[in-house]
Amino acid sequence: xxxxxxxxxxxxxxxxxxxxxxxxxxxxxxxxxxxxxxxxxxxxxxxxxxxxxxxxxxxxxxxxxxxxxxxxxxxxxxxxxxxxxxxxxxxxxxxxxxxxxxxxxxxxxxxxxxxxxxxxxxxxxxxxxxxxxxxxxxxxxxxxxxxxxxxxxxxxxxxxxxxxxxxxxxxxxxxxxxxxxxxxxxxxxxxxxxxxxxxxxxxxxxxxxxxxxxxxxxxxxxxxxxxxxxxxxxxxxxxxxxxxxxxxx
Amino acid sequence: xxxxxxxxxxxxxxxxxxxxxxxxxxxxxxxxxxxxxxxxxxxxxxxxxxxxxxxxxxxxxxxxxxxxxxxxxxxxxxxxxxxxxxxxxxxxxxxxxxxxxxxxxxxxxxxxxxxxxxxxxxxxxxxxxxxxxxxxxxxxxxxxxxxxxxxxxxxxxxxxxxxxxxxxxxxxxxxxxxxxxxxxxxxxxxxxxxxxxxxxxxxxxxx
Numbered sequence: 001x002x003x004x005x006x007x008x009x010x011x012x013x014x015x016x017x018x019x020x021x022x023x024x025x026x027x028x029x030x031x032x033x034x035x036x037x038x039x040x041x042x043x044x045x046x047x048x049x050x051x052x053x054x055x056x057x058x059x060x061x062x063x064x065x066x067x068x069x070x071x072x073x074x075x076x077x078x079x080x081x082x083x084x085x086x087x088x089x090x091x092x093x094x095x096x097x098x099x100x101x102x103x104x105x106x107x108x109x110x111x112x113x114x115x116x117x118x119x120x121x122x123x124x125x126x127x128x129x130x131x132x133x134x135x136x137x138x139x140x141x142x143x144x145x146x147x148x149x150x151x152x153x154x155x156x157x158x159x160x161x162x163x164x165x166x167x168x169x170x171x172x173x174x175x176x177x178x179x180x181x182x183x184x185x186x187x188x189x190x191x192x193x194x195x196x197x198x199x200x201x202x203x204x205x206x207x208x209x210x211x212x213x214x215x216x217x218x219x220x221x222x223x224x225x226x227x228x229x230x231x232x233x234x235x236x237x238x239x240x241x242x243x244x245x246x247x248x249x
Numbered sequence: 250x251x252x253x254x255x256x257x258x259x260x261x262x263x264x265x266x267x268x269x270x271x272x273x274x275x276x277x278x279x280x281x282x283x284x285x286x287x288x289x290x291x292x293x294x295x296x297x298x299x300x301x302x303x304x305x306x307x308x309x310x311x312x313x314x315x316x317x318x319x320x321x322x323x324x325x326x327x328x329x330x331x332x333x334x335x336x337x338x339x340x341x342x343x344x345x346x347x348x349x350x351x352x353x354x355x356x357x358x359x360x361x362x363x364x365x366x367x368x369x370x371x372x373x374x375x376x377x378x379x380x381x382x383x384x385x386x387x388x389x390x391x392x393x394x395x396x397x398x399x400x401x402x403x404x405x406x407x408x409x410x411x412x413x414x415x416x417x418x419x420x421x422x423x424x425x426x427x428x429x430x431x432x433x434x435x436x437x438x439x440x441x442x443x444x445x446x447x448x449x450x451x452x453x454x455x456x
Contacts, residue, residue, distance in 0.1 A: 050358065051357075052354050052357065052358075078360060078362065081357065081358060081359075081360050082360040084358075085358070086355075086358035088351060088354070088355065090351060092349075092351035092352060092354060092355035093355070094352060094355065094356075094370050095352070095374055095451065096370065096373045096374050096377075096451050097370075097451075098451075105359065105361070105369070105370075106356075106359025106360050106361060109361050109365050109369065110359060110360030110361045110362075110365070111360060138450075138451040139451075140451065154355075154359060155358075157359075158359070158360065
């Protein structure tokens with residue numbers, strides 16, 4: 001059985017349809033890359049399944065329980081969020097907290113973990129992303145890549161079942177992208193379940209197990225990443241991949 | 250200077266209450282609490298739209314005619330708290346709204362609830378932003394307390410008036426009074442600089 005299943009998700013802003021019936025099923029250990037042009041609904045999809053946006057309709061099954069996305073209760077939302085992690089495009093580290101406090105804050109306040117124990121976990125997570133030596137630095141004292149690695153440590157801290165990444169490298173200078181992608185690759189290799197909205201084609205191709213091409217609020221094509229990139233079925237997908245491949249030229 | 254022992258407590262007590270009022274008024278607006286939000290807007294509209302001196306007169310000279318008698322000092326504390334609360338509420342509201350929405354979202358994503366995020370993440374950052382304008386208000390209020398002389402509160406201005414009335418040393422006495430207010434403000438300005446430095450320990454509200 002899938003660990004996470006979204007069925008027929010619809011979302012409009014004002015009169016603009018952003019998601020027009022999106023369905024997705026994720027198995028434990030999957031790394032799903034969601035690709036597509038800007039404005040295609042990728043980020044909104046991720047925000048809807050973590051309830052940062054309220055969907056208009058659709059169902060969401062997680063841990064064997066099915067919820068109605070339009071009417072899910074706050075209590076259920078907070079239960080689900082405690083088992084998921086979210087990494088933002090612009091990091092969103094708590095500006096008034098150190099790197100370590102960013103990681104431990106949720107553990108102590110939301111998960112009621114004892115402070116000393118939370119700090120042990122926090123240091124372990126920072127080590128994992130190579131940021132242990134900056135534990136006492138504030139976000140304003142860190143580079144974008146470092147902030148994003150702390151943000152990943154924060155998302156990992158409560159031992160989530162799945163982590164959502166919303167264009168985690170899009171705000172970074174080119175020379176800082178690699179350090180974040182390598183942390184994400186390590187997570188994938190450890191078997192972490194991830195949904196990654198990204199423009200990094202190499203990451204999608206080489207690290208993700210499945211790739212999805214989304215445009216105009218629809219999933220145009222999805223498949224095993226190897227097949228998806230080697231032999232895309234839809235003309236539109238081929239065109240998009242060709243354009244992405246030529247981006248640097 | 251006996252009036253000093255009235256001016257200082259009046260300022261400290263009234264400003265403390267004003268801060269409490271300000272945070273409550275700002276919060277009900279930011280959290281969009283129905284009814285209370287409308288009440289907050291109404292309160293701020295009335296208080297900011299009427300002169301402080303008139304408010305003092307209404308409470309001290311007006312209320313007794315409807316059977317509410319309040320002594321001069323508590324009346325002054327009441328009016329200054331209510332008045333300053335309205336101005337500081339707007340400062341606090343603007344400061345809270347200046348904290349990026351992403352801070353709130355990140356809090357939700359690690360499982361925290363609205364109250365936890367507000368008290369631990371948003372308000373501390375908002376307070377950093379609000380600190381200089383709040384000090385502005387405090388310094389303004391120190392000087393405004395001289396208006397309380399009009400309702401017989403024996404603060405510095407009142408005391409000076411009485412001495413001047415006896416001695417006819419108007420120039421010397423009022424200049425001295427002005428100097429004392431200036432010293433007051435100078436000390437507060439120093440405290441502000443020190444406080445800002447401390448609050449900047451996390452690099453202020455940069456990225």
